[in-house]
Structure formats: structure tokens, C-alpha cells
Amino acid sequence: MTGGAGAGERRARAALTRVFEPGDETGGGWLGRFGAPRLLALLTGDEDEAAARLTGARPRRLDGYRARAAAADPDADLAAALAGGARFVCPGDAEWPSQLGDLGAAQPLGLWVRGTPDLRLWALRSVAVVGARACTPYGAHLAAALGAGLAARGWVTVSGAAFGVDAAAHRGALAAGGATAAVLACGVDTAYPRGHAELIARIAEQGLVVGELPPGDHPTRSRFIQRNRVIAALTRGTVVVEAAYRSGSLSTARWARRLGRYAMGVPGPATSALSAGVHELLRGEGVLVTDADEVIELVGAVGELAPERKGPVLPRDLLGAECARVLDALPARGCAGVAEVARAAGTTADAALARLVELHSLGFVERHSDRWRPAVPRRGTGEAPSQGT
Structure with a gap:
């Protein structure tokens, strides 16, 4: 047996597990007041002394404790x-x-x-x-x-x-x-x-x-x-x-x-x-x-942190701010010219054209002559890269 509880203390406490129900605060209070060996001695000793010293329990309940203490066999347990x-x-x-x-x-x-x-x-x-x-x-x-x-x-x-x-x-x-x-x-x-x-x-x-x-x-x-x-x-x-x-x-x-x-x-x-x-x-x-x-x-201890939770990274998430604005400026249906896209995106025509060319190379937009539109959704994916959110 590892530890330092004495044999008498261990034996008394083992006996008391036969006497008190788990969580019995009356017994716990007596234990704190008298200690395990003395409490067991009171429960198994003179009835009048037990009644005088072990206060807080009705006579019938105290009698039940004493009966269980008399029957306890801690050595056998x-x-x-x-x-x-x-x-x-x-x-x-x-x-x-x-x-x-x-x-x-x-x-x-x-x-x-x-x-x-x-x-x-x-x-x-x-x-x-x-x-x-x-x-x-x-x-x-x-x-x-x-x-x-x-x-x-x-x-x-x-x-x-x-x-x-x-x-x-x-x-x-x-x-x-x-x-x-x-x-x-x-x-x-x-x-x-x-x-x-x-x-x-x-x-x-x-x-x-x-x-x-x-x-x-x-x-x-x-x-x-x-x-x-x-x-x-x-x-x-x-x-x-x-x-x-x-x-x-x-x-x-x-x-x-x-x-x-x-x-x-x-x-x-x-x-x-x-x-x-x-x-x-x-x-x-x-x-x-x-x-x-x-x-x-x-x-846990300081530093035992849960991993950061994020949704999946979509291709559109990797676009620069100006590219994203140009992409958003394209109409949901039909095509638009560079001047229209630039106006909607709040940028110059040259910048809009440069971004449209970049988006075209990445597969986000399609070019029809001098007009532009979002790429058609890829079959089997349900959406084009340009429509990811």
C-alpha cells in the first residue's frame, strides 16, 4: 500500500464505509470532529456516550448507524x-x-x-x-x-x-x-x-x-x-x-x-x-x-489551444482586392464592356482591363469579342470559380 495513512486509520475508515451512505454529511461532520478511529469507537461503544457525543442525528438514525457499525468487519473487507x-x-x-x-x-x-x-x-x-x-x-x-x-x-x-x-x-x-x-x-x-x-x-x-x-x-x-x-x-x-x-x-x-x-x-x-x-x-x-x-x-494548461477552425479556402478567396471588385462588377447575366466594368468597380478602364485579363487566365471570366462575362459553371461542380463565396 502506497501512502502514509496508518493501519488504524485505514481500518476505521474501511469500517465506516459500511456504516455511512456515500455523501452522508452527518457522518462526515462527525468524522471531521472526532477522527475515524474515535468515531468508530463511539459507534461501537457505550450507547449513552454515543448519544451524548454524536449529536445532530435522531435516536432512530443513530441506532441504525450503531447497528451497522457493530456488524462491520473491516479486516474481512x-x-x-x-x-x-x-x-x-x-x-x-x-x-x-x-x-x-x-x-x-x-x-x-x-x-x-x-x-x-x-x-x-x-x-x-x-x-x-x-x-x-x-x-x-x-x-x-x-x-x-x-x-x-x-x-x-x-x-x-x-x-x-x-x-x-x-x-x-x-x-x-x-x-x-x-x-x-x-x-x-x-x-x-x-x-x-x-x-x-x-x-x-x-x-x-x-x-x-x-x-x-x-x-x-x-x-x-x-x-x-x-x-x-x-x-x-x-x-x-x-x-x-x-x-x-x-x-x-x-x-x-x-x-x-x-x-x-x-x-x-x-x-x-x-x-x-x-x-x-x-x-x-x-x-x-x-x-x-x-x-x-x-x-x-x-x-488544460496555458497553451493547450484548440486548432483554429476555418471553412474551406476557395479560389476566389485568393484574389486581390481589385480583382475581386472587378469580378463583382460583372453582370450576373449577359456581357459587359470594359468601360462598364470599370465604372461599376470604381477603377480606371486600363486597370479594369488588366484585371479582366488576369481573371480570364485564372478561369473566372470569359471573353466574347470586346465584352466580358462570368465563366459558365463547370459541369459536375455546380459553380464556376468566379462564383465561389
Whole structure:
């Protein structure tokens, strides 16, 4: 085990992951006040002392905490994790991502981790990509492209291993030979959804699988919602690819904004209900992005800029200013003499003639005796060089 958390601290925190639900700020407040070993001792010790010291919870709730603490077996959990290739990382370890402290009393008690990379180092250069489970082919394509693009630039893609956008983002990063991490709402030894057992196993081999819940624990609706705060806190920013108005993935973006991270969205068709939540995000404080380069420009270091975006360069774009004016002076239909062209272009007849000859050599105009007209559009292209805009 890399890091500096003591054995007693680690054991107590592992036990407390059986006692408190993720994001429980009552437990987090007690932890900050008493420390993990003392808090565990209070929960498993004298009932009257626990009631006197552990204030802020109703008696029935405190009784529930005490019952779970009595049943906790942290040594068995730590042994089971080790046997399954996992480890328990907690504050005090060199591998602990300190940015999780931004969650305050809602920060994780510790994280169970599968995979060999260093969690803290990976989190320093990571981006969350989340979105709809029932995504469209458009959403899946963009999520995979983001995962692959981030991987190509040396960034870690973090998501939740769910169906849809999450899975596409993970697969995009894996296919590019890059780094990806899955944050689960269950034990890291539990494949959920079951249909993603192979994907989660691949992530554990090539990247990291992370969770707050101890080995064997199952997911619940509230655990999915609380999982999103960890995704937001670990990463430099969150990208939402597709999300309806009530999508849970929007909670990750809200957590990102609350924590001072970037909240980004990829726009979709205005008629798509699956993009309605993203569009609402973009109407607020969200930032519109379309690819990994634009994401990295926001969350990366100074100088990590997206390439300048331009439309195609057309032949007409390369003309000088006077040539362009002469070309514009030609009538849309029919021909014109040099004097007419010069008058319309605001130049002399000699200058107009010189420019017309130049345009003729470039294929922009045609000459009929002493009169001139725009070149006839080339067959198959739909337009002549002189009509490009």
C-alpha cells in the first residue's frame, strides 16, 4: 500500500464505509470532529456516550448507524479487496486525490480502487464524459470520439460505466490505447450493469475502477446520484453529451459548477428530447464544446489551444482586392464592356482591363469579342470559380 495513512486509520475508515451512505454529511461532520478511529469507537461503544457525543442525528438514525457499525468487519473487507486485486485508498495516502476535499463533509471516507495506475496522478489530468443511457447513435459516436480524442492528448476519461454515453466514452479511450477510469455506485468487485462485466474488467486491466462502497455492496438509486459528485470532484471538468431534462448526468454537471469545475455540453438537434437537458445547461453556465481539442482548451494548461477552425479556402478567396471588385462588377447575366466594368468597380478602364485579363487566365471570366462575362459553371461542380463565396 502506497501512502502514509496508518493501519488504524485505514481500518476505521474501511469500517465506516459500511456504516455511512456515500455523501452522508452527518457522518462526515462527525468524522471531521472526532477522527475515524474515535468515531468508530463511539459507534461501537457505550450507547449513552454515543448519544451524548454524536449529536445532530435522531435516536432512530443513530441506532441504525450503531447497528451497522457493530456488524462491520473491516479486516474481512480489506482482505477481500486485496484478494480481488483492489486496495483501499484514504486521506493520508500519497495516492489520495486532495481535490476530493472540495466536497467538504460530503467527501468520500475512502475509495476502493482496482487497477495499477496512481489515482491521484490520473485525476490531475482527467475529464468526465457523461450522458444518457438510452443515447442515440449520434451521442454514442460523439462520446467515443471524445474518449479517443482525450486519450490521444494524454488525458484520462472518467465516467460511470453505465449503458449509452458512459460506455461509449470508456470504449473510445480503450480503443485508442488510452487511459480511462470508471466510478461505480457499488463495490468495485461487482459488475454493474451486469452486461458490462467484460467492459469493467477491461477498464480494471487498462485503467482504474473506483467506488466508495465496500466489496460486494450493491447499487441503489441514491448511490448513483451520490456517485456523480465523486466524478465531478475528481476531474477538471464534466462534458455532458446527451441528456434529457431529468437525466441524472446533469447532476454531475451541477456538481462540477458547484465545485468550481468546468461544465460543458455537446449540442444536439434542437428537436431531440435527449439533447434538451444539454441545451438547458448551455443556456446557463455551461460551455459549448464539440470535440476533445475544445475540451482541453478549457481544462488544460496555458497553451493547450484548440486548432483554429476555418471553412474551406476557395479560389476566389485568393484574389486581390481589385480583382475581386472587378469580378463583382460583372453582370450576373449577359456581357459587359470594359468601360462598364470599370465604372461599376470604381477603377480606371486600363486597370479594369488588366484585371479582366488576369481573371480570364485564372478561369473566372470569359471573353466574347470586346465584352466580358462570368465563366459558365463547370459541369459536375455546380459553380464556376468566379462564383465561389
